[in-house]
Amino acid sequence: MERVVILGTGPAGLTAAIYLARASMKPLVIEGAEPGGQLILTTEVENYPGYSDGILGPELMDNMRKQAERFGARFKRGWVTEVNLKKKPFKITLQKGEEITAESLIISTGAAAKMLDIPGETENLGKGVSTCATCDGFFFRDKKIIVVGGGDSAMEEASFLTRFASEVVIVHRRNELRASKIMQDRARQNPKVSWALDRVPLRIVTKGDKVGGLKVRNNETGNEEFIEADGIFVAIGHLPNSAFLKGQIETDPLGYIQVSPGTTETSIPGVMACGDVQDSKYRQAVTAAGTGCMAALDVERFLEGQEIVDWSQSLP
Numbered sequence: 001m002e003r004v005v006i007l008g009t010g011p012a013g014l015t016a017a018i019y020l021a022r023a024s025m026k027p028l029v030i031e032g033a034e035p036g037g038q039l040i041l042t043t044e045v046e047n048y049p050g051y052s053d054g055i056l057g058p059e060l061m062d063n064m065r066k067q068a069e070r071f072g073a074r075f076k077r078g079w080v081t082e083v084n085l086k087k088k089p090f091k092i093t094l095q096k097g098e099e100i101t102a103e104s105l106i107i108s109t110g111a112a113a114k115m116l117d118i119p120g121e122t123e124n125l126g127k128g129v130s131t132c133a134t135c136d137g138f139f140f141r142d143k144k145i146i147v148v149g150g151g152d153s154a155m156e157e158a159s160f161l162t163r164f165a166s167e168v169v170i171v172h173r174r175n176e177l178r179a180s181k182i183m184q185d186r187a188r189q190n191p192k193v194s195w196a197l198d199r200v201p202l203r204i205v206t207k208g209d210k211v212g213g214l215k216v217r218n219n220e221t222g223n224e225e226f227i228e229a230d231g232i233f234v235a236i237g238h239l240p241n242s243a244f245l246k247g248q249i250e251t252d253p254l255g256y257i258q259v260s261p262g263t264t265e266t267s268i269p270g271v272m273a274c275g276d277v278q279d280s281k282y283r284q285a286v287t288a289a290g291t292g293c294m295a296a297l298d299v300e301r302f303l304e305g306q307e308i309v310d311w312s313q314s315l316p
Helices: 011-022 037-041 057-070 133-140 152-161 181-188 285-304
Strands: 002-007 028-031 074-077 080-084 090-094 099-107 111-113 144-148 167-172 193-197 199-207 210-218 224-228 231-234 238-240 271-273
Touching: 002 011, 002 090, 002 285, 011 028, 011 037, 011 057, 011 285, 028 099, 037 057, 099 285, 133 152, 133 231, 144 152, 144 210, 152 167, 152 181, 167 199, 199 224, 210 231, 271 285
Parallel strands: 002 028, 002 099, 028 074, 099 271, 144 167, 144 231, 167 193
Antiparallel strands: 080 090, 090 099, 111 238, 199 210, 210 224
């Protein structure tokens, strides 16, 4: 049986692995379908401390993995289909029925940005299409940008991007926005923001190897229109990767795992959550890494406080 299992290999999970491995805890890290998390889809990372010239997202994740391995962390590729948190030891079931038991668990499965699912979107992620204004806005200085979305996140990202862009066009499929009035007013009062409401995104158009704009359908006329832009930011929300928990742990209405303030402790003793699966506000690599450190320390304290039990006697 494992003392601690970490689910996920983004900045949070890998940081937790580094700390626990250095503490001789020999953590087992379960890699999902996309090892490295969302940073694998990011080309240039310029806001992670310690890299004055920036670093490629996949390279940063590879460095963190190698660091964890150096101290004794073990990695296992597999997709978690089910966990049983109702009794100890915790049971993790992988594809093909393989089961792993653990005294403690760190959930760092991240969150996925909701996508438009239109042609040209996936293949241009990191090449003009982005889901994070604070991550990539700097690359579009004095450029025209499209923000797709009608909620608070879209208004916030549009307002932020006006710091860099020459113009920000907000595209929304309806004529009315879902954003709160204060967020709408803030965007409408910004002279750099323009509007393309009641337009449905159809496909992303490229010019050579760069994004050239967005093809939309005007709902009022039924005609297709082309909005020229150098970058397209998709801001229609995120989904935390927590569905596999099947209601066994306390979450908010959107599925983000709830933790005790100032800790990574969940509603179940011995289960910690870190990174974007419990953070709907910041969603940055550096904040995720910070909570990964917290989760490792919380797990250490939890295990030190437990009575030494031969769990194998309770296994079937």
